[in-house]
Amino acid sequence: VRHTIQVRVRYADTDAAGIVHYAQFLAYLEAARADALRALGLVRESIVAFSLGTMVLDATLRYRSSARFDDLLDVAAWVTEVSATRFRWVYEIHRNSDRTLVLTAETEQCWSDGVGCSREASLPPWLDEALQRLGDVSPS
Amino acid sequence: VRHTIQVRVRYADTDAAGIVHYAQFLAYLEAARADALRALGLVRESIVAFSLGTMVLDATLRYRSSARFDDLLDVAAWVTEVSATRFRWVYEIHRNSDRTLVLTAETEQCWSDGVGCSREASLPPWLDEALQRLGDVSPS
Amino acid sequence: VRHTIQVRVRYADTDAAGIVHYAQFLAYLEAARADALRALGLVRESIVAFSLGTMVLDATLRYRSSARFDDLLDVAAWVTEVSATRFRWVYEIHRNSDRTLVLTAETEQCWSDGVGCSREASLPPWLDEALQRLGDVSPS
Amino acid sequence: VRHTIQVRVRYADTDAAGIVHYAQFLAYLEAARADALRALGLVRESIVAFSLGTMVLDATLRYRSSARFDDLLDVAAWVTEVSATRFRWVYEIHRNSDRTLVLTAETEQCWSDGVGCSREASLPPWLDEALQRLGDVSPS
Numbered sequence: 001v002r003h004t005i006q007v008r009v010r011y012a013d014t015d016a017a018g019i020v021h022y023a024q025f026l027a028y029l030e031a032a033r034a035d036a037l038r039a040l041g042l043v044r045e046s047i048v049a050f051s052l053g054t055m056v057l058d059a060t061l062r063y064r065s066s067a068r069f070d071d072l073l074d075v076a077a078w079v080t081e082v083s084a085t086r087f088r089w090v091y092e093i094h095r096n097s098d099r100t101l102v103l104t105a106e107t108e109q110c111w112s113d114g115v116g117c118s119r120e121a122s123l124p125p126w127l128d129e130a131l132q133r134l135g136d137v138s139p140s
Numbered sequence: 141v142r143h144t145i146q147v148r149v150r151y152a153d154t155d156a157a158g159i160v161h162y163a164q165f166l167a168y169l170e171a172a173r174a175d176a177l178r179a180l181g182l183v184r185e186s187i188v189a190f191s192l193g194t195m196v197l198d199a200t201l202r203y204r205s206s207a208r209f210d211d212l213l214d215v216a217a218w219v220t221e222v223s224a225t226r227f228r229w230v231y232e233i234h235r236n237s238d239r240t241l242v243l244t245a246e247t248e249q250c251w252s253d254g255v256g257c258s259r260e261a262s263l264p265p266w267l268d269e270a271l272q273r274l275g276d277v278s279p280s
Numbered sequence: 281v282r283h284t285i286q287v288r289v290r291y292a293d294t295d296a297a298g299i300v301h302y303a304q305f306l307a308y309l310e311a312a313r314a315d316a317l318r319a320l321g322l323v324r325e326s327i328v329a330f331s332l333g334t335m336v337l338d339a340t341l342r343y344r345s346s347a348r349f350d351d352l353l354d355v356a357a358w359v360t361e362v363s364a365t366r367f368r369w370v371y372e373i374h375r376n377s378d379r380t381l382v383l384t385a386e387t388e389q390c391w392s393d394g395v396g397c398s399r400e401a402s403l404p405p406w407l408d409e410a411l412q413r414l415g416d417v418s419p420s
Numbered sequence: 421v422r423h424t425i426q427v428r429v430r431y432a433d434t435d436a437a438g439i440v441h442y443a444q445f446l447a448y449l450e451a452a453r454a455d456a457l458r459a460l461g462l463v464r465e466s467i468v469a470f471s472l473g474t475m476v477l478d479a480t481l482r483y484r485s486s487a488r489f490d491d492l493l494d495v496a497a498w499v500t501e502v503s504a505t506r507f508r509w510v511y512e513i514h515r516n517s518d519r520t521l522v523l524t525a526e527t528e529q530c531w532s533d534g535v536g537c538s539r540e541a542s543l544p545p546w547l548d549e550a551l552q553r554l555g556d557v558s559p560s
Contacts, residue, residue, distance in 0.1 A: 011174065011191045012167035012301055016294035016349055022476045023292060023446035027152035030442075034151065034210065044210050051151045051209060056442045059481045065536070066475075069191060069296055070174065070184050116485070152441055156434035156489055162336045163310075163432060166303035195346075196302045201339045205396070209436055256345070291454065291471045292447035307432035314431065314490065324490050331431045331489060349471060350454065350464050 001134050003036035004076040006096065011069050019066040025103050026059065029091050032077035040130050050127060055112040057086070064101045072096040079135035084122040086110045087131050141274050143176035144216040146236065151209050159206040165243050166199065169231050172217035180270050190267060195252040197226070204241045212236040219275035224262040226250045227271050281414050283316035284356040286376065291349050299346040305383050306339065309371050312357035320410050330407060335392040337366070344381045352376040359415035364402040366390045367411050421554050422498040423456035426516065429491045439486040445523050446479065449511050452497035460550050470547060475532040477506070484521045492516040499555035504542040506530045507551050 007028050015021040030051075037047050067073060074094045081088040086108060093103040110117035111124070123131070147168050155161040170191075177187050207213060214234045221228040226248060233243040250257035251264070263271070287308050295301040310331075317327050347353060354374045361368040366388060373383040390397035391404070403411070427448050435441040450471075457467050487493060494514045501508040506528060513523040530537035531544070543551070 008171070008175075010167055010171045011295060012170055012303060014296040015291060016296070016298040017472050018296040021292055022450075022479065023443045026443035026446070027150055030152055031148070031150045035148075047210055052437050055486075056483055058483065059442065059479075061479045063476055063478065070187055151435060152443060154436035155431060156436070156438040157332050158436040161432055162339065163303045163306035166306070170302075192297050196343055198343065199302065199339075199341045203336055203338065206335075288451070288455075290447055290451045292450055307430055310432055311428070311430045315428075327490055350467055 001036075002076050002078040003032065003039055003134065004074050005032050005035045007031065007073045007075050009067055009069055009071045009073065014069050017066075019068055020071075022061070022063065025061060025063075025093065025105070028073065028075050028093065029077065029089075029105055029107065032075045032091065033089060036077050036134055037130055040133055042126070042130060046126055046130075049124075053112055053124075054109045055117060057108045057110055057117070059105065059107045061103060061105045063103055065095070067093070067095060067102045073102060077134075079131050080106075082123075082128065082131045082135055085117060085119075087123070087135075141176075141180075142216050142218040143172065143179055143274065144214050145172050145175045147171065147213045147215050149207055149209050149211045149213065154209050159208055160211075162201070162203065165201060165203075165233065165245070168213065168215050168233065169217065169229075169245055169247065172215045172231065173229060176217050176274055177270055180273055182266070182270060186266060186270075189264075193252055193264075194249045195257060197248045197250055197257070199245065199247045201243060201245045203243055205235070207233070207235060207242045213242060217274075219271050220246075222263075222268065222271045222275055225257060225259075227263070227275075281316075282356050282358040283312065283319055283414065284354050285312050285315045287311065287353045287355050289347055289349050289351045289353065294349050299348055300351075302341070302343065305341060305343075305373065305385070308353065308355050308373065309357065309369075309385055309387065312355045312371065313369060316357050316414055317410055320413055322406070322410060326406060326410075329404075333392055333404075334389045335397060337388045337390055337397070339385065339387045341383060341385045343383055345375070347373070347375060347382045353382060357414075359411050360386075362403075362408065362411045362415055365397060365399075367403070367415075421456075422496050423452065423459055423554065424494050424496040425452050425455045427451065427493045427495050429487055429489050429493060431489050434489050437486075439488055440491075442481070442483060445481060445483075445513065445525070448493065448495050448513065449497065449509075449525055449527065452495045452511065453509060456497050456554055457550055460553055462546070462550060466546055466550075469544075473532055473544075474529045475537060477528045477530055477537070479525065479527045481523060481525045483523055485515070487513070487515060487522045493522060497554075499551050500526075502543075502548065502551045502555055505537060505539075507543070507555075 013020050013024045076092045080090050088108045091105040153160050153164045216232045228248045231245040293300050293304045356372045368388045371385040433440050433444045496512045508528045511525040
């Protein structure tokens with residue numbers, strides 16, 4: 001399941017070159033993750049638990065075209081891999097007005113024990129189920 | 141005219157106390173200003189010109205209650221004073237779910253000549269008209 | 281005691297007008313507060329407790345002159361009022377190179393019980409002592 | 421040449437999990453790039469021209485350990501590849517107190533013509549020279 005949110009670029013998101021600052025996109029991706037869970041019907045407590053309880057292990061961002069103040073962006077997010085303890089999201093951001101590709105990205109996350117990735121504990125069942133639904137993962 | 145936008149608190153907006161960081165609200169207020177102009181029908185070029193061409197002279201923020209990740213906030217903005225060169229916005233932010241007052245604020249802005257407030261030039265007519273419509277200002 | 285830190289303006293701090301975004305200054309002020317406590321010799325645990333345990337009640341910012349990318353700023357902070365439960369900081373930011381006044385500001389903070397200002401509890405003694413030393417407050 | 425700057429984690433940089441937000445590191449890396457050029461003796465105009473004139477094509481971040489408020493971080497940056505139009509920086513962030521590795525990262529940048537990477541123009545000579553000095557690149 002590919003989930004898309006719309007983000008209006010705020011003036012605060014821009015930098016002196018007049019474009020969205022390269023760090024700001026990570027906040028957009030994060031917002032798309034949270035909204036994807038919300039769209040599945042997860043309650044607020046679960047969305048908060050997801051955001052607090054998972055660690056980002058790596059992020060890869062490919063900047064394809066600049067975005068500017070007041071642009072309306074479509075930020076799509078979906079899940080590509082879910083293992084017992086880790087999962088990977090993929091993202092695409094397009095400018096809504098002309099479908100220009102602005103950014104593609106991937107992040108890998110794990111379930112944390114507060115210090116690092118939990119080695120023993122697997123993903124909570126509610127999260128595993130949600131991630132399966134957000135991925136193109138055939139049930140075994 | 142009182143204009144209200146809805147802002148979903150992003151995880152990136154929070155700080156280590158688990159609440160929206162005190163600087164972040166200024167980005168919400170700015171987004172409300174831009175959207176108020178958009179709602180009046182101003183074209184993108186005007187919204188960009190407004191954001192680039194005006195300087196904030198002062199900002200006063202009163203933090204009434206904390207906001208948290210995933211809160212849906214109603215950010216209301218309106219104009220209270222418009223002089224030949226300056227104008228003042230007032231803001232109220234409420235949590236949507238229970239109408240708790242989160243923040244009240246005011247900002248004063250002027251039309252800039254690129255260095256400071258323009259002393260000679262008055263507000264561009266399109267901006268003056270827009271601000272008049274956003275204020276409770278009786279025409280003289 | 282007036283405490284001053286130096287802040288180099290990062291590119292990320294700027295906006296599309298090429299100047300430091302109006303919200304960013306609140307992060308500079310916050311950094312000056314923390315460093316003022318550090319300069320008094322407070323241990324890290326106290327600085328963290330201060331930052332997590334106090335709430336900002338209001339902030340007033342007066343933007344005097346723009347700051348730009350790569351500017352070196354002197355951010356001065358001191359305490360003007362300390363009551364049993366509240367205290368007020370005052371700030372001045374100057375551009376280091378030419379002593380241009382960039383910003384003046386004030387914030388009022390209280391000691392929090394996690395929801396709002398603590399009504400019963402007064403400031404912890406270590407904080408009260410630190411704030412007294414940072415203020416021009418004559419000992420009674 | 422490996423250039424290192426020290427960054428004190430600000431409270432504003434943290435998120436609700438009490439750690440440095442995953443987007444914030446990109447601002448630290450950017451600050452290290454600018455300071456590396458400053459350390460080479462480049463004038464401010466060149467540092468501004470570098471920051472405005474280059475585009476980030478991709479960024480890869482590997483989060484190794486969390487950083488927390490008040491941590492002092494050593495942010496090291498150096499250049500690994502310089503072609504006629506593109507160049508690659510590599511970064512390592514360590515916590516100063518115990519040398520824990522916090523983050524490794526890479527970014528690729530190009531010289532921009534304002535819209536995308538300039539196809540015709542090569543890097544300005546002053547930038548090419550600076551990047552050569554920041555890299556372990558043998559002159560051909």
